[in-house]
Amino acid sequence: MGAKIAVLAGSIRxxxxxxxxxxxxxxxxxAHGADVTEIDLRDYDLPIYCQDTEAEAFPAAALALKDVLRAQHGLLVATPEHNGSISSLLKNAIDWASRPTDGETAVALSAYRGKVAAIMSASIGPFGGLRxxxxxxxxxxxxxxxxxxxQVAVPFADRAFDADGRLVEPLPATLLDQMAQRLVRTAEALRG
Structure with a gap:
């Protein structure tokens, strides 16, 4: 079985x-041998992170998301650009999965520590979500x-995909394939 890699998009539109x-x-x-888990953030009803909410009762959806991430060797994240930053939806999911559970210390970061990630963005602007x-x-x-x-940045995203959802331009498609291959190789190496 190949490296386990979760893929998620910071948009549910x-x-x-x-x-x-x-x-x-x-x-x-x-295609490069990974065992992929596709995460749809629509499946996780996450409240806005608040330490009071966490202290009262850690949300079941947040724990479920954290458990999925803990089981991975790597992560591939696609983020939209919202006002020069990542989406609030994505930031909130990252924050909840970073919180300690099951007697962990505040710095355990069990959903993330020791794993590898690759990032990408598609934006209707000319810079492809670089910010x-x-x-x-x-x-x-x-x-x-x-x-x-x-990293992969896809500019002019409103015309970057064909009717089948494929990238029209060969350069971002090639970069995506190379990044995916590197992510799988690095995740394999880290899992030992």
Whole structure:
């Protein structure tokens, strides 16, 4: 069995460009031998993170998401760019999965520590979500994920995909495939 890699998009909008990009990423990961878990954040009814909520009763959906991430060797994340940063939906999910459970210390970060991640974005703007990728790289590094230096930014996303959901331009498609291959190899190496 190949490395276990979760794929998620920081958007739940129907027809989301980052949802399409995440689906392509999952396909490429499978082609390189990964055991892929596709995470749809619609399936997790996460309240906005609040320490009071956490103290009263850790949300079952947050624990379920954390458990899925804990079982992985790597993570591939596609983020939209919202006002120069990642979506609040994605940040909230990252925050909840970072919280200690089951007697863990505050720095356990069991959903993330010792794992590898790759990041990508699709945006209707000319920079392909680069500002969001900078923020996502910082956030995921803070929760102790090892991030690949490669990233994929797809500009003009409203015309970047064909009717079948494939990338029209060969360059981002090639970069996505190379990044997926590196992610699988690195996750395999880290799992020992």
């Amino acid at each position: 129907k027809g989301s460009f980052n949802g399409r990009l995440a689906a392509l990423g999952a396909e490429r990961l499978r 969001a990728l900078i923020q996502l790289r910082q956030t995921l590094g803070t929760v102790q994920l090892l991030l690949l230096p490669e």
